[in-house]
Amino acid sequence: xxxxxxxxxxxxxxxxxxxxxxxxxxxxxxxxxxxxxxxxxxxxxxxxxxxxxxxxxxxxxxxxxxxxxxxxxxxxxxxxxxxxxxxxxxxxxxxxxxxxxxxxxxxxxxxxxxxxxxxxxxxxxxxxxxxxxxxxxxxxxxxxxxxxxxxxxxxxxxxxxxxxxxxxxxxxxxxxxxxxxxxxxxxxxxxxxxxxxxxxxxxxxxxxxxxxxxxxxxxxxxxxxxxxxxxxxxxxxxxxxxxxxxxxxxxxxxxxxxxxxxxxxxxxxxxxxxxxxxxxxxxxxxxxxxxxxxxxxxxxxxxxxxxxxx
Numbered sequence: 001x002x003x004x005x006x007x008x009x010x011x012x013x014x015x016x017x018x019x020x021x022x023x024x025x026x027x028x029x030x031x032x033x034x035x036x037x038x039x040x041x042x043x044x045x046x047x048x049x050x051x052x053x054x055x056x057x058x059x060x061x062x063x064x065x066x067x068x069x070x071x072x073x074x075x076x077x078x079x080x081x082x083x084x085x086x087x088x089x090x091x092x093x094x095x096x097x098x099x100x101x102x103x104x105x106x107x108x109x110x111x112x113x114x115x116x117x118x119x120x121x122x123x124x125x126x127x128x129x130x131x132x133x134x135x136x137x138x139x140x141x142x143x144x145x146x147x148x149x150x151x152x153x154x155x156x157x158x159x160x161x162x163x164x165x166x167x168x169x170x171x172x173x174x175x176x177x178x179x180x181x182x183x184x185x186x187x188x189x190x191x192x193x194x195x196x197x198x199x200x201x202x203x204x205x206x207x208x209x210x211x212x213x214x215x216x217x218x219x220x221x222x223x224x225x226x227x228x229x230x231x232x233x234x235x236x237x238x239x240x241x242x243x244x245x246x247x248x249x250x251x252x253x254x255x256x257x258x259x260x261x262x263x264x265x266x267x268x269x270x271x272x273x274x275x276x277x278x279x280x281x282x283x284x285x286x287x288x289x290x291x292x293x294x295x296x297x298x299x300x301x302x303x304x305x306x307x308x309x310x
Contacts, residue, residue: 062213070100
C-alpha cells in the first residue's frame, strides 16, 4: 500500500508537472530550456539520492549511466523515427527512453554486483573509474560520432515529458523507500553489520538501489539528448557526476524534498550568475562553499539525526 509520504510526493509532483506544462506555451525559448534542465536535474538528483542518501553508498558514476541512456535513446530515435509516421513519434520517443533506461540499469547491474561489495572510498573510486571508462569508450566509438559527438538528434523533449517523468521518479523512489521492503535500504545505510545479523542481504539491497538509480539516470540522459539535440562524451565527464552529488549533499542526504529543491537552486544559480561573466563560476563555487559551511548537514535537513529519513 502506498505510504502517506509517497502520496504527498506524487500529488505534489503531478500538480507541479501539470501547472508547468499548462503554462509552457507562454515561455520563451530560454526559460523553456532552463525549465527542462531543472526537471532533468531533479530526475538525476532524486535517483542518485536513493543510492547515496537512502542506501548510504557513495557513487561517482551517475554521469556514466546518464551517458549510456542518452546515447542509447538517441540511436533508437535516429534509426526508427524516419520509419514511423508522425502521429506515432511519441511512442518511438517513449520506447527510446525505456531502452536508454534499461541499458543503463543493465550496466548498473554488471558494475554493481562485483563493486558493491566494497564500501566508502573504495566504492567511490570504482564508480568514478567506471564513469571514465564509459566516457573514453564513447569517445572512441565511430558509430556514435566518437570525439566529435552525435549530431542530428530530433527535438522531442518537452516540459510535459520531463516534469511527468520527474514526477514518476519522485514517486518510485519515495514509494520504494517508504515500503516495507524498502526499509532495507535504510537498514543498510544505518549499519550493514546489524542489517546482516537480522537476515538482510546488504549487497542485494545495494545492487537494487544501484539498478533503480541507474535506470532513471538513463531516462534523464535520453531526455537530455532529445533536448540538446547533440551529445558529446565531454558532457558526461567526472565534473557532471560531481554536480549531481553536490545537489544530493546540499539538499540533505536522504531528504527527497530537499534534494529536489537543491536541484532547482543549483540549476538556476549558474544562469542567474551569467551577468557576472568571467567570475561567474568563481562566485558559484564560493556560494556552494558558503552554503555547505553554514549547513553541512544539508540546507533542507531539520537536524543531522534526521538526514536519512524519507
